Amino acid sequence: MDNKIIRAYLLQEVIRLGFSPSSTKDKKKWLLQYGNSLKLFWDTENYPPAPSMNGNVLSATINSSEAVKTLYEYAIESADKFAVRLIHSPNTNLMWTHDMDGGYFCFPNQLFLSMQELRTAAIEKMTEDDLKSIVDTLLIHPTPHQHIESPIDNHDIRIGGGITNPFLYLFHLRIQLCPIPDRRDAERGRLIDLFDYAIRNNTTLTIPDLMAAPEN
Numbered sequence: 001m002d003n004k005i006i007r008a009y010l011l012q013e014v015i016r017l018g019f020s021p022s023s024t025k026d027k028k029k030w031l032l033q034y035g036n037s038l039k040l041f042w043d044t045e046n047y048p049p050a051p052s053m054n055g056n057v058l059s060a061t062i063n064s065s066e067a068v069k070t071l072y073e074y075a076i077e078s079a080d081k082f083a084v085r086l087i088h089s090p091n092t093n094l095m096w097t098h099d100m101d102g103g104y105f106c107f108p109n110q111l112f113l114s115m116q117e118l119r120t121a122a123i124e125k126m127t128e129d130d131l132k133s134i135v136d137t138l139l140i141h142p143t144p145h146q147h148i149e150s151p152i153d154n155h156d157i158r159i160g161g162g163i164t165n166p167f168l169y170l171f172h173l174r175i176q177l178c179p180i181p182d183r184r185d186a187e188r189g190r191l192i193d194l195f196d197y198a199i200r201n202n203t204t205l206t207i208p209d210l211m212a213a214p215e216n
Contacts, residue, residue, distance in 0.1 A: 001118075001125050009122035010134045012113050014195050017205040019167040020079075027058060027076070030167060030207055034174070035060060037211035041187075042178055063089070067179035070094075070152065074170060080106065082166035084173070086159070088151055096148075100164055123199055128192070131199075135191050139172045140184075156181070171210075183214050 021030040031051040039047050042065045051060040059075040071089050076082040080102025088094035113119070137143050142160030157176050163169045178184050190212070198205045 001121055003130070005118065006122040006126050007130050007134055008109075009113055009119050010126055010130055010199070011138065012109065013119075013123075013199050014134055014138060015165055015168060017195065017198050018210050019165050019171060021167065024053075024056075024058075027167075028053070031058060031060065031076075031170075033207045033211045034167075034170060035062065037213070038062065038174060040213045041174060041183065043180065064177045065179045068152065068154075068157075068177050070177060072173060074166065076166045078102065079166065080164065082169075084166070084169055094148065094151060096159075098159075098161075098163070098169060100166070102164075106164055126199070128196070131192055131196050135188060135195065138168060139175055139191065140188050142172065156184075186214065 021027045028051060035048040035050065038044065044063070044065050046063075048062045049060055051058045053059075057075050057077050059073065061071060061073045064070045064072075069089055071087050073085045073087070074082065075084075081100060083097055083099045085095065085097040087096075142158055142163065144161040145158040146161060147155055148157060148159065159176065160169065160172050163172065175184055175187055178187070194205065194209060197203070
């Protein structure tokens with residue numbers, strides 16, 4: 001089996017397992033535990049506010065660490081319609097919105113990755129390098145990404161472009177805006193092991209497992 005086909009199926013598996021809450025209740029639970037995880041992961045003083053719901057839109061404002069001095073607001077209407085606005089604080093001289101509008105055509109990856117026998121074969125043949133590549137592509141070093149040069153000059157912050165899943169986008173910000181390099185490196189290894197076990201054993205992945213507190 002071609003290596004690219006294996007990785008295509010793995011990419012879909014990672015998104016399905018970690019970043020695809022379906023019901024409104026599950027979305028609220030995912031977002032609440034996501035927000036709570038940031039206090040320990042970033043070593044900040046306070047928990048961010050719980051997500052609120054206005055109509056059918058889930059939203060909240062997240063303050064990052066003092067080292068990064070960035071806050072972001074998310075507003076999620078559905079799996080394919082959301083916005084995340086990054087704001088540099090306290091001067092607000094950077095405002096950048098990642099806007100996803102599913103009303104326009106988006107390539108239907110799942111339509112072409114729906115053959116169960118190929119999925120099974122891809123999982124049987126996957127290697128650790130394959131999974132490392134997917135975790136890096138989605139979360140650590142998104143393939144299309146932007147760097148902010150001013151007022152935040154940190155080349156290690158990579159804001160992903162082309163991310164069409166709101167929960168994946170928020171989780172990648174959890175990593176990108178973490179001010180502790182060793183923790184970011186440890187998180188990469190933790191996620192690789194976490195998804196490797198879930199995919200190989202065909203198990204579910206709980207939100208607390210995904211949002212686990214750092215060991216260091």
